[in-house]
Amino acid sequence: MKKILIIGANGQIGTDLLSELRQKYGQANVIASDIKEPQTFDQHFLILDATDREAVRQTLIEYKIDEVYLMAAILSANAEKIPLKAWHVNMTILLNALELAKEGYIKKLFWPSSIAVFGPHTPRINTPQITIMDPNTVYGISKLAGERWIEYYREHFDVDVRSVRYPGIISWKTLPGGGTTDYAVEIFHDALTKGHYTSFLDANTRLPMMYMPDAIKATIQIMEADEDSLQIHNSYNIAGISFTPEELAHNIQKYLPGFHIQYKPDFRQTIAESWPESIDDSQAFKDWHWQHQYNLEAMVRDMLLHLSKKYHKEANLVL
Ligand code: AKB
Numbered sequence: 001m002k003k004i005l006i007i008g009a010n011g012q013i014g015t016d017l018l019s020e021l022r023q024k025y026g027q028a029n030v031i032a033s034d035i036k037e038p039q040t041f042d043q044h045f046l047i048l049d050a051t052d053r054e055a056v057r058q059t060l061i062e063y064k065i066d067e068v069y070l071m072a073a074i075l076s077a078n079a080e081k082i083p084l085k086a087w088h089v090n091m092t093i094l095l096n097a098l099e100l101a102k103e104g105y106i107k108k109l110f111w112p113s114s115i116a117v118f119g120p121h122t123p124r125i126n127t128p129q130i131t132i133m134d135p136n137t138v139y140g141i142s143k144l145a146g147e148r149w150i151e152y153y154r155e156h157f158d159v160d161v162r163s164v165r166y167p168g169i170i171s172w173k174t175l176p177g178g179g180t181t182d183y184a185v186e187i188f189h190d191a192l193t194k195g196h197y198t199s200f201l202d203a204n205t206r207l208p209m210m211y212m213p214d215a216i217k218a219t220i221q222i223m224e225a226d227e228d229s230l231q232i233h234n235s236y237n238i239a240g241i242s243f244t245p246e247e248l249a250h251n252i253q254k255y256l257p258g259f260h261i262q263y264k265p266d267f268r269q270t271i272a273e274s275w276p277e278s279i280d281d282s283q284a285f286k287d288w289h290w291q292h293q294y295n296l297e298a299m300v301r302d303m304l305l306h307l308s309k310k311y312h313k314e315a316n317l318v319l
Contacts, residue, residue, distance in 0.1 A: 008072030010034040015174040050093040060105040076139040078178030083138040090142035102157040109161040113235035116140035127276035129283040147234035163235035171212035172306040203246040206277040210240030211294035225288040239279040240292040251300040
């Protein structure tokens, strides 16, 4: 059985990825790591600072790791507050992993890119796989540079690295940390606990989003795809659902009729306006049969069912 290391296992995507990979490959074969302790005890967890290449190398050797999922990053909104640190962290952890893969310590690497690689001159509707990319956020610049580096390491050093451009990811287990698309998760928590939500994006800001089960499916599917079928060596566009805060609020109101939303856009509005509204993922479909499953209605229902249990608010839902 192969051995896997997740870096950034306590984060929003890392948490769900960890449980899915452990179900698939067994508890002891999937080592979780993060810079911070997890909420609950995990005997296969270790503290790891991925900017420290020697520490990562030791972990790979000690646990005889084959594959790494590099899920740690400083996201778009947080990165704008600490530009140089965000650049340093996002690039160093990737270059460390690529160097270790080049040296033979990692057989296969997953590194996520993001819709943040696109910018104000990118076609915003049905954004093509190959198009203008002029990101104007630190996070987007680091992801675009990362895409160039992974392709470079593949071409020059035959490193097997797989990547998708995540849209905003919606999930109930762990909150996202510091992204522009975070409103689409916060809204559910506030709808259930307070009955109202103040959105930091305008009512009509349409962004590409995806429900977590689809994001995990894409991540594992591309890692398992036959290498020869992958024609794209920077990062694949993947699409899920595109909606606005207003449309999301209307869908929540179907289950929580008393819920209301107000809009107070802040600096994240400018970031959102530089990103696409929807994504063309036909290349991913063609190469590795990618297709999302959840639409807006199914995602909202599933989110509310899970979170209402967490907050003991099942009785409030009109089902
Ligand atoms: C963010 O908002 O920064 C992330 C992303 C789209 O990569 N969710």
